[in-house]
Amino acid sequence: MRTRTFVITGIVVALFLAGFVSYYASSHPDGLEYVAEQTGFLDTAEEHDAAGSPLADYATDGVDDARVSGGLAGVVGALVVLVLAGGLAFAVRRRGDSSEEPAEHRQPTGAGKA
Amino acid sequence: MHVPDxxxxxxxxxATGAVAVAGVGLxxxxxxxxxxxxxxxxxxxxATFVFSTQMLNFPVAGGTSGHLLGGALAAILVGPWTAVLCVSVVLIVQALLFADGGITALGTNISLMAIVGVLAGWLVFRAIQAVLPKKLALVAPVAVVAAFVSVPVTALAFVGLYGVGGTAxxxxxxxxxxxxxxxTLIGIGEAVITGLVVGSVIAVRPDLVYGARRVLKSRELEIRTAEGAAA
Incomplete structure (x- = not known):
């Protein structure tokens, strides 16, 4: 499989998970939240500063249908992460250096290192 | 395991904010x-996959759920440094857009999930890989163990922080x-998801798995030795 095909397939799978499968995720409290509740410090949690965000708690403001609201929030979030993390990776990457390439792509011994 | 404010x-x-800044800088x-x-x-x-999979809380037991942390998975697929960046981006987006994980707790969450989780997963992965034969078929099973261990280690780090600065x-x-x-129970889910994903990528494009590089290199050397002997 070509790298481009692989990456696009992976992104489609991720968008499907965030946009569709997430509706079926468990809504029970996660491990930390549950432990905090049981041991009695969950009430020390403060109101979130971004609680007014249009996507707060993985629901889209103004969309009533839970499936669409959560799915849309998931897809938007996944795309934002893709752009930020992908952009960061491209900004940080080495350019035009093949030292990590598999051995068969390297120059014959000696030719590369003068 | 997103810590709220x-x-x-x-x-x-x-302090965790400073650790997060230093860690991301490195x-x-x-x-x-x-x-x-x-x-x-x-x-x-x-990073996108970790974000999406973190939305999929799986039921654990007695009314609790867990979700992938993704540190071990990311480290094995793209390398530990890149994994710190990937998980950090996920946590920042979750805190700012989704009100998931506090904003003043962002340093704490990056320190726990992006630094401790990645480091624990990667160190366990490399330690086991170092003592096992260099076989491609072993990469996914070793990833399973690394992912499993990374979750209770991250939980342990939270308890340590709570011991220092818990408000109750x-x-x-x-x-x-x-x-x-x-x-430990949530770690089982982490292990299953990590094993499935690493196994799937190994099946299609093992060369894209950072944690398989040493294994693939040694395989190339073996082929050359065989050619040399035949010539």
Missing amino acids: GFLDATTSL ALRGARKELDDRTAPMAGLV PIALDTLLTAMLGWH
Whole structure:
């Protein structure tokens, strides 16, 4: 499989998970939240500063249908992460250096290192 | 395991903020060695996948759920430095857009999930890989163990932070037992998801798995030795 095909397939799978499968995720409290509740410090949690965000708690403001609201929030979030993390990776990457390439792509011994 | 605002006091949150800044700063330098034109798209994909999979809380037991942390998975797929960046981006987006994980707790969450989780997963992975034969078929099973261990280790780190700067007078041994107990169970889910994903990528494009590089290199050497002997 070509790298481009692989990456696009992976992104489609991720968008499907965030946009569709997430509706079926468990809504029970996660491990930390549950432990905090049981041991009695969950009430020390403060109101979130971004609680007014249009996507707060993985629901889209103004969309009533839970499936669409959560799915849309998931897809938007996944795309934002893709752009930020992908952009960061491209900004940080080495350019035009093949030292990590598999051995068969390297120059014959000696030719590369003068 | 997203820590909300208010669980830890301001001093501890500032300290974890400093750890997060230093960790991400080091990762920005370190990731340069891991990323090139071929692997940069993988980093974007892995971060997106971790975000999506973190939305999929799986039921654990007794009314609790867990979700992938993704540190071990990301480290094995794209390398540990890049993994710190990937998970950090996920946590920042979750805190700012989705109100998931506090904003003053962002340093805490990056320190726990992006630094401790990635480091624990990667160190366990490399330690086991070093003593096992260099076989491609072993990469996914070793990833399973690394992912499993990374979750209770991250939970342990939270308990440590709570011991230093928790805002409520909670008995630490009670907290420790509860956190380790639940997160050992959640670690099983982490292990299953990580094993499935790493196994799938190994099946299609093993060369895109950072944690398989040493294995693939030794395989190339074996082929050359065989050719040399035949000539």
